[in-house]
Amino acid sequence: MSRGSEGPVEAAKSRKALLLGSFVTAIMLTCMLTASAHGEERDDGEELDVYGAPTLSTEDRLGDRRYVAIGERAYVAGMQDGSFPAMGFHTRGEMGGVWAPPIKLLDGLWFSVGDAWLPPAKRFTSGYGYAAMHFPEREGLSVVRTDFVPDGSRALLVGLTLSDASGEGREVPLRLDARSDLMSSYPWGETTPSQLDYNLPDKASVENGRLVFRERGTPEVENASEHDWAAVVGSELVPTDSETGEEGFRGPVEDPVVCPPSPDETPERCDETEYGRGAGGSLDYTVTVPADGETTVWFAVAGSDQGLEEANAELEAALSDPEGALAAKVSERLALKEQTILDLPADRQLERSIEWSKQNLADAVQYVEDLEVRETNAGESFPAPEGTLPSARFLGAGWPDYQWLFGTDGEYTVFASVAAGQVEPIKDHLRALREVSLIDNGDSGKVVHEVVYDGSVFFGSNADEGNTDETAKFPSAVAVVWRWTGDRAWLEENYAFSKSNLKYIFRELDEDGDGWPEGLGNVEREGMGEEKLDNTVYTIRGLYDLADMAGALGDTETEAWATERADTMLERFDEAWWMEGVPQHADSLKGDEPVQQRHWIGATPHEVEYRRDGELVVGLTTEERANDALDLRATECYGDEFGMYHTGRPGCDEAVDAPAEEQAYTLNTAIASVADGNYGRLEEQKKWTRANARLQLPDPGNASGEPDEMPGAMPEIAPSPLSGRTIDRPLNERPMVHQAWGAYGTLWPVVHQHLGVRPDLGRGALEVVPQVPPGSPGLSVENLILGDGTLAVSTSASGGVYTTTATPHLSLVSLTLGHTLPDEESVASVTLNGASVPYTVRELPRGQEVIVEADPTAGEQTLVVAREGATVPDTGGRSPLGSTLAALGLALALAGGVVALVRRSKRTSR
16 A cells, blocks of 8 residues: 555555637636635635535645546646646656546647746636636736546546736637647556557647547557557637647747656656657637637547547537536536535534545546456566456546556445445446456456556456455445445345455465465565454454345355354454554564554554444454554554554554654545544544545645645645655655545544444344534534435534434334443433433443434434433423323433343453
8 A cells, every 4th residue: 555665566566619608608617717706705715616616726836736637537637837747657757647548648738828828827726526727817818727527528628718807809829739648558667568668659630620649550569459549639619720740849848858767767857758759739729808808718638549530529529518518517516515415513624525525536436448357467467368348437546646446445435435425436346346356366256456447457366465455355345335225236246256255365365274364465564474464354344244245145154154254263363463562453473473563554453343143343352452552543653643654653662663654644544533433532533534634625734724735635645754745745756646545534434433324224224323523512414325315314412412313215124313422421311202212222332322213214303312410401392291201201211210221241352
């Protein structure tokens, strides 16, 4: 997962019309993109565009900040000032620009307005599905540029809104420069073969007023296929002039700095690389801008790996109605905003972070066709394809270098996806993982790690040493989707593969027969033993989840096998892995000897939950040990205000000295957040939720008060002692500006832990048992997508009175309502819809869960729990009879007459 100073190959191993709009349309677009002038300003740093969608903007160091505008089939990656320097490390310097996966189209595009190249933008705006740049006014003319990709399209649309403030209409010269670099997403710069071997020269021409770039031929590489790749750039207007050539056409960049191929030393900033074999071209236009008015001009960049005809068709479709396409995209994103509508009055920063994370998840959805699945042996070979997957839809891991299909990322992101109601994309992600794994690994059961857009399996084939954790996590990901949807067909579709995952682990990855799985995990560092903690943790959880699914399908043999395996591992877990003097679980085992290096995976035993005989169980150790370990994780040796470090430093425990990696990945921080929540440590959890949330939003805690890099986007790595701020690092060595997995640490804690939503819809069951964070009067969610309907929950805690209101609009067999009280409190009364009811007290590591069985068909229902000494709430207008019954129920409750107390014995070291 972590890279440090590794090269791109090693890093991948370890980490695991121009259209003249109508005057009205121009006004609407300008209004949308200049919200400070035309939209509603808010006091939280956000502004609303014309569609009512939030935007976030920054003016800080735009030339050092990357941005992405992403669609399902194309995207652009550049700098927030409008420039396109070389960026990325997989093929060093070639990961930015415009892409229509599985191929790259352009290095970039640049605009000249009024006989001068646009200067660096002064303001950048992130919107719902689009990005905008605001350029300085010159001679009474201002320009706003909008980038977006319509979903389903292999075209980038770029709109220029030109506004006149001089009071005089004018004819404005407009020029577009485009620099191609048609290139496949694989191979990379340091693989065998590399792009030095594989990339062919582009040819440029002008056809029908459009720039056409083509790369045709067969690379002189064994098993390479003949290809015909095309990129087309243009508009609906006829250019007044055009030009093409092999050199130049980079806008204001006259003497481009060329990066050498990796791993040679490179300047901190380059414009081109030696991998590139592109061409260039320009198109000139004249545009009329009315006095004191605006004109919107649209350009499109479209491409295809299937030839020029398809590329032209994509461009025509994109330019047919750009404004309509933009309105449709924002509308679709607003619809996603209306799912999982949270109200967090005590933590608006977290609430807003989650709103943007819902957009990040939608951004991440990718779709590609004709994946030729081949085993590359971590970039060391390029064999003939083993098979072809007709299409795949998935969540790209991170931009601009990890934008394709990963096992690890999807298996963590699934928790955020179901909590956000974005279920279908994560279903498709898991399907794609399964199908590629079956093509590459046959029926072994092993899950692949990393699959590039073209189908190349970089890592995770049968011959590779890992990743064990991804194979172990797949059944749990399937189970999460099943429980949140109740989709039996989904369960049946994935059950056989899930079973094969766990069978593979015990057949192939336990050579010494000690029950602990071997192989690579999330962390691989010098000195680690063969058996890794995270592999063990996720295998135990995976076994219990497999047993749960097997029981639902009547596969009693597998249910018994998986349960027995998991029970045996759990009974021996602490004895083998716990290090009392630290106190932490070992990161790995060398033989029988525990090895402690302070890696983030030490939090995984406390992050997991599972079901055993229908009962929810959190963590794999005792409550006391979990709290000791999590207390240590909260110290300055293991993290700071920006998150939990990949590897802690000595000084806060008694473990042996080991190299530290004080770098906070948003996934590490998410793991810590979920772990604290499992144990009711909601005050401590705030450190981690705020660490991830602050990266997306204007933050007074940053020296500049600005988001970390791209407003609204959660990055891969936070500012850290090891590497400083991302925007201070060379563009070819940066982590991802947009990464999906960090939302696990914000969405899941709020929906699943604070609001207590626990669906088991495969059995028609739903529990809602909130725990209100300290200092919060309460919180709520509306339109939470569950099964065939939705759920609304509101909860509060004040003066010893705990209230839970749930309104399910879905098919249920059973409904359990409750609230979580601190261990030291005693229950005085419990009422449901104003009437006293029998209740059960269930002890979990997070506290006492006071629960009742409610009518699953009755609609809105309210549970009120009062501790001893609290003022019982008003009857709320109940009838005298209802009040009398309530009073009688309270008296009986105080006498202990209706209390059914069920205590689950806490596990000790087994």
